[in-house]
Amino acid sequence: MQLNRFRLSTLSALVSVVLCAQPVWAVEPFKVRDIRIEGLQRVEPGTIFVSLPVQVGDTYSDDKGSAAIRSLFSLGLFKDVRIEVNGDVLVVVVEERPTVAEVEFVGTKEFDKDVLIKSMRDVGLGEGKPFDKAQLDRAEQELKRQYINRSLYAAQVITTVTPIERNRVNLTFTVVEGDPATISEIRIEGNKVYDESTLRGLFDLDTGNWMTWYTKSNRYSRAKLNADIESLRSYYLSRGYLEFKIDSTQVAIAPNKTDISLIINVTEGERFVVSSIRLEGDYLGKNDEFKTLVTIRPGEAYNADEVAKTTKAFTDYFGNFGYAFARVEARPEIDRTNNRVVLNLNANPSRRAYVRRINVAGNTRTRDVVVRREFRQLESSWYDGDKIRLSRDRVDRLGYFGEVSVETHEVPGAPDQVDLTLNVVEKPTGSLTLGAGYSSGDGLGLSFGLKQDNAFGSGNSLGIQVNTSKVNRVLVLNTTDPYFTEDGVSRTIDVYHKTSSPYEDPDYYKLITSGATMRFGVPFNETDTVYFGGGFEHIQIKPGTLLPTSYQDYIDEYGEKSIGFPFTVGWARDSRDSALAPTEGKFQRVNAEWSFAGDARYLRTTYQYQQYIALSKKYTAAFNAEVGWGKSFGGRSYPVFKNFYGGGLGSVRGFEQSSLGPRDISGSSVGGDRKFNVNAEVLAPFPGAGNDRTLRMYGFFDMGMVGGPSEGLAINKDADQVRASLGVGLSWISPVGPLRLAFAKPIRKYDNDRIQTMQFQIGTSF
Known part of the structure; x- marks a missing residue:
């Protein structure tokens, strides 16, 4: 009986195999009269019709049906797809995947929400996209990877999928971040020539210090560790240890996932001295x-x-x-x-090449033309290393980008061509100030200031300053177009109206100043620019209580109202490697303002010289000197409103801003028609901040003076007028601009000087 059953089963299997080997149609081929689609909720019917390999009037077969199902599944929009036949009508039945309505993050303190949303979109998961469980798993892994990059190895991610109406789902990522993994121990083994503390001082990673809250240097990062290992290798190789090597790197994470131990094993080898240097190969006949x-x-x-x-x-x-x-x-x-x-x-030397194309990458806000017009290397021209480096420096000196680099790429199939890619990293280029105050004398005052060096990504600068105080009203507008002409001639326009008085009471004096200027800058070469322009200025003094003596002298000589037509001419040379944080190069500027018509006739000149010297990779020396001189014409005195002032940041630190120089009988500083100041600085890494160049400390020495018309700048006359100070300060390239904080101690001062030990500024370096 069992044998008969076995024979029957075997026979049935053989029959099945034979039948399957023959072409059997589930549906006989037919001509499609119509196509219907069922189950759609949000997907457009056209999306399906375009993807179907069969159309009305075509002959349908099982092969085309299989191809249609594969094509529709590949769209990623459907959970299920079926094809049914109703006579000569083809019916496509689909079940749409749920759509993600909202993505929410709970407990994410380490990251900004926008950063996480972007990372989710990178793995294909986002609002409005079809929901896929596989993509959800990838999203969880990506989220965990983001936390691991921040040394949060203990982070846990819990995902909640909540169905809602219209076949949609809400996704909630609940994160328990935990404590960051910090480095509890760093050991270097095998070193004999240099002690471990010296070698560990080369690392950006450490076991923590008082600045760890800012630097996060005790958080483990594989990228940072690799960089530190390269610093260690470079340290030995730069000191003759040619055969130095890293034997192993051990990273041990404690079970609590918050303590990390690093052990680096090295072999120093012997120290080698260079006996001779030989040049081999082809040097184009330029060996010398x-x-x-x-x-x-x-x-x-x-x-x-x-x-x-x-x-x-x-x-x-x-x-x-x-x-x-x-x-x-x-x-x-x-x-x-x-x-x-x-x-x-x-x-x-290989082969000579020319540049086929120049690409700009990373400029999310700045227009391409703003970057390209600084390039001196042209497309379809011979490759020129000097011009490429000059182009990079010119783009960097714009001050719009935190990082600028150039990459060279070979062109496939064209051995004599290269493409250049200029990579930039945008940084904030504007500053905004808002203020409000109320006092019995000044009333309610609102102040607003906006300066944008790269307005709307155009490369133009735009500034506005407004003060609505009843006693100090200010409206200033200025704009600069650095490429007013295609040849690079710049144009700057300033318009201003200012009213000031000590109190709102009409019995007190008022000073009203209005004017407008226009200047052009003509580049003569890559580093030199000549400026010229002209303007109009109207000054009105309304006499009253508390009128300063210097203002009364001005009225006696010029009258209550005076006008001037200043003509300006200047020259600037800039060879610094960066406008924001220079380490090398020079900057020089000469400017002259000459009013040859109107009531006030004078000549006002200034000269400034800056030099930066890289003492090492970490230390920079900076020097600044500035001289100003003014002279009147037509037998009249030099206008008091064109005086120079000294003291404070940008001049002699440690003295109150604009407090140096002559004063009138009321004790008010009125400035002088001559001045000079000298500043010397040494910039160094901030303690605990590692090699972060955006946060640095500096020591400085300042010296300067302001002289009146009868005092001059002669050494024998002005030796007693010179003030000097020493101090230390903090420099931080903040999101709103370079920030400078100085603590100064005057070492040459006089009894009536106004001392200000701590001073603060957001703006230029000196």
Whole structure:
């Protein structure tokens, strides 16, 4: 009986195999008269019709039906798809996936909500998109990855899916962030020449200090650890330890996921000295010129930094002649017996190339044309390394970007062409000030100030200042178009109206100043610009109580109303490597204002000189000097409103702003027609902030004076007028601009000087 059952089963299986091997149609092919779609809620019917491989009038078959199902599933919009046949009508039945109505995050303190929403969209999950469980899993993993990058290894993510009406769902990511994983121990083993504390001082990562709240330097990051390991390797290689190596790096995380231990094992090797340097390969017949670029000398310890600096200088120099693909390889020949090394610099200039295309990346707000017009390397021109570096520096000096870099890419299939990509990182370029106050004498005053150096991404600057105080009313408008003409001629327009009085009472004096100026800047070369322009100024003094003596003298000589027509001319040269945080280069500026018509006739000139010197990777020396001089014409006195002032940030720190110089009998500072000041600074990393260049401290020495018409600037006359100070300060490139905080101690002062030990400024460096 069992044998018969076995034979029957075997026979049935064989019949099935034979039948399946023959082409059997579930539906006989037919001509489609109509196509109906059922189950749609939000998806447009056209989306399905476009995806179907069969249309009205075509012949339908099982193959086309299978292809249609695969095509509709690939859209990712449907949970289920069926195709039914009703006579000669094709019916497509779909079940749509739920749509994400809202994505909410709960408990996320470490990240801004917009950042998390963007990361969710990057994995395909966002509001208005179809809901997919697989994408939800990827979203959870991405969210955890974001927290791991912030050293929050203990973070837990719980996802809640809440169905709502119209086949939609709300997604809620509830995060328990936990405590960040911090480094409890860093050990370096195998070091003999340098002690561990010296080597650990090279790292950005540490076990925590009083500035950890700002730097977060005790939070573990794989990227930071790799950078620190490279710093350690560079430290040894730059001191002759050519065979230094990292044997292993051990990262141990405690079970609580909040304590991390780092152990780095090293082998120092022997110290090597360079015995000779050889140039090998093709140097375009310019060997002597290339030799001048070598910065490492025989008899000195092998220095990988200097070797890298030399090879880069070589490739840059090749680039000046159009050789964008030049390769320079440093090949050391090691004599381990005598601890000597022969450095062979092998050069292969390869082929000359020209630039096919220049791309700009990262400018989310600034228009392409604002960046491109600073480029001196042109498309379809020979590759020129000097012009490319100059272009990068010019873009950086705009001050619109936090980072600027240039990448070179080979063009596939075109061995003599390259593409350049200028990568920029946008930074805030505007500042906003709002204020309100009330006093019995001043009444209610509202102040508003806006300055945008890159208005609407156009490269133009726009500024407005308003004060509605009853006793100090101000309205100032200014704008600068740096490319008023295609040749780079700039135009600046200033319009202002100011009214000031000590009190609202009409019995007190008032000073009303109105005017407008227009200036043009003409670039003569890459670093020099000449400025010229003209303007109109109307000054009215309404006499009254508390009128300063200097104002009365002005009325006696010029009258209560006076006008002037100042003509300005100037010159500026800027070779700094950055306008925001320079470390190298010079800046010079000369400006003259000459009023040759109207009531007030005078000449007012200023000269400023700045120089920045990189003492090392961390330290920078800065020097600033400024001289001002004024003279009147037509037998009249120099106008009091054109006087120079000194004291405070930008002049001699430690003294109250604009308090230096002559005073009238009321004790008010009236300034003088001559001045000078000298400032010297050394900038260094802020303690505990590592190598963060946006937050630095500095020590300074200031010296300067302001002289009146009869005092001049002669040393024998003005030695007693000079003030000086010493101090320290804090420099921070904040989101609203460079911030400077100074603590100064005057070392040369007089009894009536107004001392101000702490001073604060948001603006320029000096």
